[in-house]
Amino acid sequence: MxxxxxxxxxxxxxxxxxxxxxxxxxxxxxxxxxxxxxxxxxxxxxxxxxxxxxxxxxxxxxxxxxxxxAIVWDTGMDGTPTTFDHDLWSALGRTTVVSLAGLGIAIVIGVIWAMLMIQAKWLENSLYPYAVVLQCVPILALVPLIGALFGYEFVSRVIVTVMIALFPMVSNTLFGLQSADRAQRELFQLQRAGRGAQLVKLQIPAALPSIFVGLRTSAGLSVIGAIVGDQFFQRGNAGLGVLIQVTASRLMGPELYATILIASLYGVAVFLVFGLIGRLAVGRWHDFG
Known part of the structure; x- marks a missing residue:
């Protein structure tokens, strides 16, 4: 054996x-x-x-x-320094806070959601369609409602980020929990292990590769969500989304491209960092790509 x-x-x-x-x-x-x-x-x-x-x-x-x-040091038409470079890094900092806050909330909600669904088939049939609906509903259609309920500043930006980043965590965690070896599940049942013990000692360890795949995907989407939310709700402290719109409306070509480049590099960096965390966490036991 x-x-x-x-x-x-x-x-x-x-x-x-x-x-x-x-x-x-x-x-x-x-x-x-x-x-x-x-x-x-x-x-x-x-x-x-x-x-x-x-x-x-x-x-x-x-x-x-x-x-x-424009990224390193921007000067105006007369050669005098401008404040764009300061605005760029300040906007990046605010976008980072929004994206990480939304990602953290999406991770907690997604994992708990999947753990609830794995407890019984009727729970999965009842809850999973709402995860799909949340993924498919156009965020733009909900912007007026979110703004009316939660205002047009930090909280609304985080909500949009959570909505965009949540589904990969739910779907990948659920897939990972369901992928636990059938023979091992039967062994736990023969030992009369409870649902909690089976979840903690068997299903969660088996689901770790899928959880980290979902985390890596959600991390990239959280950056998109933060920028999209910033463009939807333009009150309060501006992030990269507002800076993109401002530079585009003022025909500031180098500054617009600089903002887009920094936003893209930040998204790639977040994706790589969480991919590295996944490899460090489960790479010794699983083939984590």
């Missing part, structure tokens, strides 16, 4: 075998993304030159070095 320890060792061996070729490949092909990046920058410069000298609409596609300058 195969023991649980032997199964875990076999999984670890397969995961190590899968990861080994990837590490070798990455050490050899690290230059390929660099080449692609250089090509993209070259295309960007070509497009900027076209819009500058042919279309005479330089603000639509600014030169990359002007965007970098």
């Amino acid at each position: 195969v023991t649980l320890q032997e199964v875990s060792e076999a999984r670890a061996t397969r995961a190590a075998a899968r990861r080994a070729p990837g590490r070798t490949g990455r050490s050899v092909t690290w230059w390929q993304p660099v080449v692609v990046f250089a090509v993209l920058v070259g295309v960007w410069y070509a497009a900027a030159a076209y819009y500058d000298h042919v279309r005479h609409l330089a603000f639509l596609v600014p030169y990359p070095h002007l965007v970098l300058k």
Whole structure:
């Protein structure tokens, strides 16, 4: 009879075998993304030159070095410093607070929601459709209601973030809890283990890879939710969403691109950080991509 320890060792061996070729490949092909990046920058410069000298609409596609300058240090037409760089980092800080607050709430609600549904099939049939409905309802349709009920500042931004980031946590956690080995579940039942013991000692450990996949997905969506909520509710302290709209309305090309670039890099950073946390937490026992 195969023991649980032997199964875990076999999984670890397969995961190590899968990861080994990837590490070798990455050490050899690290230059390929660099080449692609250089090509993209070259295309960007070509497009900027076209819009500058042919279309005479330089603000639509600014030169990359002007965007970098707007991120690091911005100067006005007369060479005097402006406050855009300060506004950019302040807006990033506010967007970060909103996204992390919404993500934390989405994690708690999503995990609890999935744990409730795993207790009985009738609970899953009763609750899961509402998770799907929450995912499918257009956020724009709920903006007037959310604003009327909770105001147009921080709380409403967090609510929009939670609504956008919640579904991956619910669906992935539920899938992970349901993926516990059937033979192990029967063993727990033979030992007359209660639902709580089965949940804590069997289902949650088995669900950890799926939970962290959902967490990584929700982390990326929380950044989108924070920026979208910022654009919907433009009162209070402005974040990156408001800054994008302001720079676009004022035809501030380098500043607009700088804000979009910082927002994108922040989303990638959040995705990578939570992916790293997932690998550190479960990578030794599971093949966590």
